[in-house]
Amino acid sequence: MRITKEQVDDAAAPASGYKIYWDDTIKGFGLQVTSAGVKSFVIQYRVSGKSRRMTLGKYGKLTAEQARKDAKKKTGEIVQGIDPLIAKRKTEVQSITLDAALTDYCANNNKLKDATKKEMRGNLTWGSKDWLKKPLTAITGDMVLHRHKHLGERSHAQANAWGRYLRAIFNRAMAEHKAQDGTSIIKVNPVYMLTLKGAWYEIKRKQTVIPAHQLGAWWQAVDGLPNPAAQAYLRLLMLTGLRREEGLGLKWADVDLITGTLTVRDTKNHEDHALPMGRYLHSMFSGMPRYGEFVFCNAHGERLSNLRYVLRKVRTDSGVAFTPHDLRRGFASAGARLVTEYELKKLMNHKRKDDVTQGYVIFDTMALKEPMQRIEDFFLKAAGVVPGAEIVPMQRAAE
Template sequence: MTNKLKFTKGAIEKILAPSSGQYFYWDTEVRGFGLRVSVSGSKSFIYQTRVNGKERRITIGRFGSITVEQARDQTRKHAAQVASGIDPVAEKQKAGRKGITLAQATEAYLTGRNLKDSTRKDVERAMKGFSDWNKKALVDIKPNMIEARHKELSEASPTRANLAMRYLRAVVNYANAKYSGDEGEPLLSSNPVKRLSVIKSWNRVSRRRSFVKPYQMKAWFDAVNTGLTALKFGAELRDCFLLSMLTGVRPSEALQLQWKGVDFKHRTLTFFDTKNHSDHELPLTDWLKDLLEARKAIAGPEYVFSTADGTRLKDTRTGIAKVIEISGVEFMPTDLRRSFITAAERLDIGPYTLKRMLNHTISNDVTAGYIVPTTDRLREPMQQIEDVLLRDAGVKEAEAQA
């Protein structure tokens, strides 16, 4: 329902709330200047018009907070914008988008993207490097600020500095798309992190190539097998390290292994929802089968690397430090994966078979698209890798002597 009225303070004060819904009054002096009255008795000034065929309505302010004349003046300004071809609603939305802060953009990225818990933690840790910018609007983060902050972060760790900037770039790109205008216009004309590429100032970080070498394997294996018993989750750490070494799976994925993914009858292991968002099935080799059968007797009912009461192992850092202390073999979790790969190369295992074992996505390779190595096809090469690693560790010889 609508009605026309010359707006004055006294006239508006006399207006009663409708019994339901909303009631609109329109000023007789300025076209499009209105008053919206709700069932609660709230009265708000509005401006309504059409721009480029679109119905537009702007809330100017609540009666009592601004005067009739102030609201009428605001309406005249909006009308002048429309006469000049400017959409006041679009301008208001644009101003709101320009106020999006880094904290808001980061939260939108974390909630809007389908991120794994490990990736989410990485993003949150990396974005701490920009915590003093959290209240700053994205549009106010300039390329020169990016350059200076990258240099500052690089003093502590060139690798982490690069990673932090990559996550920042991803957050800004996501916000640029999420908060684009009705016509798709981006929030920013350019991602400020692009400055690092333009001036070629990304840190040169050599790819880590370390692994547990064959001559180190016995010391490493002995330390893992007997040196962790005094630690909390000692048995779980031991078995997790050994499984990672003998399968080449990412340590973070090994920690997620569930008993429903262990099939002793068909001798397969399935790691669910891995880094590339797919399940990864591998054959269960001889020695590893014995290890997991023993683990089944002492673990919880859901996760493989858990105690009898179901408490999960979630971090391997204490175990790594202890093994390094005992064996003298420096290693990181991903070094176990590289040790597996190196053993495969020593056995001349083909690249497509190795990629399948490692759950690597094969792209831009026409031939690879026709090759689908099955789990059974992987059984023999996986067993060969296990055997050579255990021989390096002296386990095979020990079994033979027994």
């Protein structure tokens, strides 16, 4: 049988499975017909003693004559020692764009939070929007080096983040897309050039906290906010050391006024984080209206989100330049002098992989109530909310 349009049109479908009609003139070239009547052109060949079958295309998208030409071409490649399946796979991988690789990375990384996915796309669009439609294989080390330097003129931290995100995407693509022999089709991660050239920017960890003598002015400025939810939110961050998004995501279902505890579900280390409340926080939560599932929302049930106005007003009214993470650092600084190291780690949900001892130290949430109260009392007294005690300058503590 010579596979022609007429022969393809006349080829009968089997009762079940599939049937292959082989061409008499091109070795290994055939027409595969399934029981559903789907017709595809295939080529079968041997490489290193192993038989392989490759689909050239479906009939309709590919004519019989086009399939014959492609089969002849593939047969010639096989004679030269080229495996058509590997060549096809390489061609497919070489066409994967940065945008497609980013989408794949986010879709298949179960540990990646939605906020991180959003940050990755935003950062890579900020730093390399003109690269999103480029194939990964078209991005070179020199391109990365020059772009990183250019981005660094705007922000060292953002440029480094761009490099880390790009590196992660390439690492996944290199691990995911491999040839039949197990080697990566994408041979080099171009971001390695930043390490090779020592081009990563040195970013010093911030050490800023609100000084104890400014806590009163800060607290009064928070009192002056027109939005009660924003007031309560900032106080929560100061008195618990929660991260910005952890606080915003707190739900009423996770606030237990009977036991005096709250539980954060979406944490950085992907584990639930239960905390005891101090007396002030317990009273604050008890008096708050419940407009929706989230604790910090308006009367319409809309969660607090845009903090720019809130933070700007508090900074202006208090004269204290601060960020939400400064409140977390302040909690850590106060806790470093008021509670034990392991109590503080537990309160802040810190874990160190190299700290074997902490694996044997188990703290019940209620056992942390007294340490938490000590830290809360410090801030309330320093801010003048309750009568109090000597103001001691806080020592800076790295998180």
